[in-house]
Amino acid sequence: MSIELKNVSYTYMPGTPMERQALHDISLTIREGTFTAIAGHTGSGKSTLIQHLNGLLQPTDGTVLVDGVNINARDRQGRGAAKLARGSVGMVFQYPEQQLFEETVAADVAFGPRNQGLSGEVLEQRVRAALALAGLDYEAFGNQSPFQLSGGQKRRVAIAGVLAMQPRYLVLDEPTAGLDPRGREALMETVARLRQGSGGCPPMTIIFVSHSMDDILRLADELIVLDRGRLVLSGSPEVVFREKDILRKAGLEAPELTVLLDSLRATGLPVPAGARNRREAAAAIRQALLSHKEAGLC
Amino acid sequence: MLSSITIGQYYPGNSLLHRLDPRVKLLLLLAFMVEIFVFTAAPAYAVLSAMTLLLMLNSGVPLKIIMGSLKPLWWIIAFTFLIHLCSTPGDAFAQVWIFALTWEGAARGGLICLRLVLLILLSSLLTFTTSPLKLTDAMEALLRPFKGLGVPAHELAMMMTIALRFVPTLIEETDRIMKAQQSRGVDFSEGSLLKRAQNMVPILVPLFLSAFRRADDLALAMEARCYRGGEGRTQMKALRVSQIDFVAVGAFLLLTVLLAALYFYTV
Ligand SMILES: Nc1ncnc2c1ncn2[C@@H]1O[C@H](COP(=O)(O)OP(=O)(O)O)[C@@H](O)[C@H]1O
Ligand SMILES: [Mg+2]
Numbered sequence: 341m342s343i344e345l346k347n348v349s350y351t352y353m354p355g356t357p358m359e360r361q362a363l364h365d366i367s368l369t370i371r372e373g374t375f376t377a378i379a380g381h382t383g384s385g386k387s388t389l390i391q392h393l394n395g396l397l398q399p400t401d402g403t404v405l406v407d408g409v410n411i412n413a414r415d416r417q418g419r420g421a422a423k424l425a426r427g428s429v430g431m432v433f434q435y436p437e438q439q440l441f442e443e444t445v446a447a448d449v450a451f452g453p454r455n456q457g458l459s460g461e462v463l464e465q466r467v468r469a470a471l472a473l474a475g476l477d478y479e480a481f482g483n484q485s486p487f488q489l490s491g492g493q494k495r496r497v498a499i500a501g502v503l504a505m506q507p508r509y510l511v512l513d514e515p516t517a518g519l520d521p522r523g524r525e526a527l528m529e530t531v532a533r534l535r536q537g538s539g540g541c542p543p544m545t546i547i548f549v550s551h552s553m554d555d556i557l558r559l560a561d562e563l564i565v566l567d568r569g570r571l572v573l574s575g576s577p578e579v580v581f582r583e584k585d586i587l588r589k590a591g592l593e594a595p596e597l598t599v600l601l602d603s604l605r606a607t608g609l610p611v612p613a614g615a616r617n618r619r620e621a622a623a624a625i626r627q628a629l630l631s632h633k634e635a636g637l638c
Numbered sequence: 639m640l641s642s643i644t645i646g647q648y649y650p651g652n653s654l655l656h657r658l659d660p661r662v663k664l665l666l667l668l669a670f671m672v673e674i675f676v677f678t679a680a681p682a683y684a685v686l687s688a689m690t691l692l693l694m695l696n697s698g699v700p701l702k703i704i705m706g707s708l709k710p711l712w713w714i715i716a717f718t719f720l721i722h723l724c725s726t727p728g729d730a731f732a733q734v735w736i737f738a739l740t741w742e743g744a745a746r747g748g749l750i751c752l753r754l755v756l757l758i759l760l761s762s763l764l765t766f767t768t769s770p771l772k773l774t775d776a777m778e779a780l781l782r783p784f785k786g787l788g789v790p791a792h793e794l795a796m797m798m799t800i801a802l803r804f805v806p807t808l809i810e811e812t813d814r815i816m817k818a819q820q821s822r823g824v825d826f827s828e829g830s831l832l833k834r835a836q837n838m839v840p841i842l843v844p845l846f847l848s849a850f851r852r853a854d855d856l857a858l859a860m861e862a863r864c865y866r867g868g869e870g871r872t873q874m875k876a877l878r879v880s881q882i883d884f885v886a887v888g889a890f891l892l893l894t895v896l897l898a899a900l901y902f903y904t905v
Pocket of ligand 2: 388434
C-alpha cells in the first residue's frame with residue numbers, strides 16, 4: 341500500500357497571463373508506515389504537491405495512485421475514487437484552525453465523520469478518540485466554543501477534526517507554524533505518537549511539510565526536497581543532508597546538529613554518523629572523545 | 639475553479655492608452671459612450687467601431703483577452719438580437735411559430751448589439767490599461783468638486799482601494815477553506831439544493847470570521863500610521879496632465895465633429 345505520483349506536473353491558471361507552472365514532472369512513492377518529510381523554500385510547490393495526494397488538485401500531466409487506484413480519471417469512477425481517497429488521506433492545511441465553524445468543539449470534530457455517514461454512538465466514540473489523540477480532553481473541551489480556545493488548542497481541535505475520519509495517511513502542511521516553542525514541541529510529540537499508533541489507533545503514515553530541519557532529522561524516515569517545483573533530492577534525511585550544495589541552491593540549510601557533528605569531524609574527532617537528536621549526538625560525541633582518550637590523543 | 643475569476647483585470651503595458659492620465663481617460667470614456675448613444679447612424683457606427691478597434695490594437699493587450707470580456711455577456715447580446723429580430727414590424731423574410739422575422743428587425747438588432755459590444759469593449763479597455771489604484775485616484779479627483787454637496791470623495795476612493803486590494807485575498811481564502819472542508823468529506827457538487835445551501839455554512843462562517851479579523855487588523859495598522867481621513871492628505875504619485883492628454887482630447891474633439899457631420903448628413 342502506498343501513494344504514488346507518476347510524472348506529475350501542475351500549472352496554475354493555464355492559458356492566462358498569470359499562468360505559472362508550480363510542479364515539474366514529479367515522481368515519488370510514499371510507502372505506508374513511513375514518516376515522509378517535504379522541505380523546500382517558500383513557493384517551491386510543497387502545498388501544491390500535497391494537494392495532489394487526496395485529489396484536491398488534479399495534475400495537469402501525470403497520475404496519482406492512492407493504494408493502486410488512479411484518483412485522476414475525469415469520469416464518474418475517477419471522481420468516486422478521489423472522494424474515497426479523501427477518506428484515507430487526511431489533510432491538515434496550514435493554519436487549520438481557520439476552518440473551524442461549529443458552535444462546539446465536539447460538533448466541529450464530528451463534521452468529517454458525519455459527512456462519511458456516521459451517527460449516534462459510533463460518531464461520539466470517534467469524536468472522543470480523535471480529541472484524545474490530539475491531546476484534548478473531551479469532558480473539558482467538548483462543549484466549549486472552539487473560538488474561545490487558545491491558538492494552540494484551536495489547532496488541536498482542527499487536527500482532531502481530520503483524525504476523526506480515521507485516515508490511514510495523514511498530511512500536515514507546516515503544522516507548527518505560528519505556535520510558541522512549547523506548543524510546537526507538544527504538537528510534534530503528538531505527531532510522533534500518531535505515527536507509532538496509540539490509544540487503540542493503528543499507526544498512521546505521516547506526510548509532513550516542515551521548515552524545521554531539526555524536526556525532520558529527528559522524526560522522518562524519508563525526506564523530499566523541492567526547488568522551484570522540481571524534486572531535487574529524496575532519500576533518508578541523513579543521506580539528503582549530506583548534499584550541502586544542492587540544499588543551499590534550494591534555499592535550505594542542513595540541521596544544526598548535522599553541521600555541528602560535521603565540523604567536529606573536520607577537526608579530526610571520529611564522531612560516528614547517524615545521530616538524529618541531541619541525546620544521540622551527545623552519546624556519539626562522548627564515544628568519540630572516549631576512543632580518542634584511549635588512543636592517548638588528548 | 640475560483641482562480642479563473644479575474645477582478646481588477648489590469649494588463650500592464652506602456653501603450654498610449656496606458657500613459658494617458660486616468661482622469662482624462664475616464665472622462666473621454668464617458669464622452670465616447672455618450673456619442674455611441676447619440677450618433678445612431680450606420681456611417682457613424684462604422685467610424686466608432688473603427689476607432690474602438692484602433693484603440694484595442696494600440697493598447698498592446700492581446701485581442702483574445704479583450705474579446706474575452708464579452709464572454710460573460712454574450713447571451714444577453716444574443717437575447718437582445720433575438721428580441722429585436724422577432725418584434726420589429728416590417729418586411730418579413732421568415733416565420734417562426736407566431737414570430738415574424740423581419741429585415742428591419744435584423745438591422746435594428748444588429749445595431750443595438752454592436753452598441754452593446756462597443757460599450758463593453760471600451761469599458762474593459764479602461765480597466766485593462768488602468769491599474770485599479772490609478773482608477774480610484776481618478777475617481778477621487780473627479781468627485782472632489784462635489785465635496786461641498788456632501789460627497790465623501792476620499793472615503794469612497796479609500797473604500798474602493800481597500801475592497802479591490804482584498805478581493806484576491808478573499809478569493810484565495812475561500813479557495814483554501816473550501817479545500818479544507820472538501821478534505822473533511824463535503825461534496826460541493828452533489829446533493830439537493832437544500833444540502834448544497836447547508837454546505838455553504840462551513841465556508842461562510844470561517845470566511846466572515848477571517849474578513850472581520852482582517853478588517854480589524856487593517857484599521858489598527860492604519861491608525862498606527864496616523865491615518866485620519868482625506869483632509870490635507872497628499873499623494874506620493876500625484877496625477878499630472880501631460881502633452882499626450884491634450885493630444886488625446888484634441889483627437890477626440892475632431893472625431894466628434896466628424897461623427898456629428900456624418901450623423902446630420904445621413905439623417
Ligand atoms: N492558487 C494559486 N494560484 C496561482 N498560483 C499559485 C496558487 N497557489 C500557489 N501558486 C504558486 O505556485 C507556486 C508554489 O506555491 P506553493 O505550492 O504554495 O508553495 P509552498 O507551499 O512551497 O510555499 C508559487 O509560486 C505560488 O505563487
Ligand atoms: Mg505552503
